[in-house]
Amino acid sequence: MADHDDAQDEYVYDEASGEWRPASEVTAAAAAGPRVVYDAAGNALSDGDAVTLIKDLKVKGTNQTLKQGTVIKSIRLTANDDEIDCRHEAVKGLVLRTEFVRKR
Numbered sequence: 001m002a003d004h005d006d007a008q009d010e011y012v013y014d015e016a017s018g019e020w021r022p023a024s025e026v027t028a029a030a031a032a033g034p035r036v037v038y039d040a041a042g043n044a045l046s047d048g049d050a051v052t053l054i055k056d057l058k059v060k061g062t063n064q065t066l067k068q069g070t071v072i073k074s075i076r077l078t079a080n081d082d083e084i085d086c087r088h089e090a091v092k093g094l095v096l097r098t099e100f101v102r103k104r
Contacts, residue, residue, distance in 0.1 A: 005011065022042040037081050043103040047076050051101035059091050071104065072096070 010023040037045045040054055050073045057066045066088070069101040076085040084101070 035081060037077050037084070037098060039101050039103050040099050041102050045075065045077065045098065045103055048073050049094075050104040051075055051084070051086075052104055054100055054102050057096070057100060059094070062091065064090060066091070067093075072101070083088075 006067050011020045012023050013019075014021045014025050014026055024044055033046075033104060039045055039051065045051070045094055050071060053066055053070045053072070054067055055068050061064060070088075072086045072094075078095070082098055083095050084097055084098060
């Protein structure tokens with residue numbers, strides 16, 4: 001049985017790429033700097049921000065439409081820079097694309 005250095009490496013699942021990567025690579029990428037997520041107007045978003053919808057959006061899986069101007073409070077950033085987790089009284093587990101929101 002051959003002794004490989006690769007067998008010694010720890011691998012972690014990188015949700016952004018959908019691949020298993022060496023832990024050393026993932027750690028180095030995280031140390032490179034904080035991610036910056038932007039709304040439709042180019043404003044930086046962070047966890048806990050409030051956003052406003054810039055257009056009417058039909059909610060998949062329901063027959064409901066969220067109207068333009070609806071305020072969504074306390075967003076959470078996700079692993080995907082194009083999506084944010086939101087809470088809205090009418091929809092549980094709401095995920096919005098950043099291209100449809102503007103920071104308040």
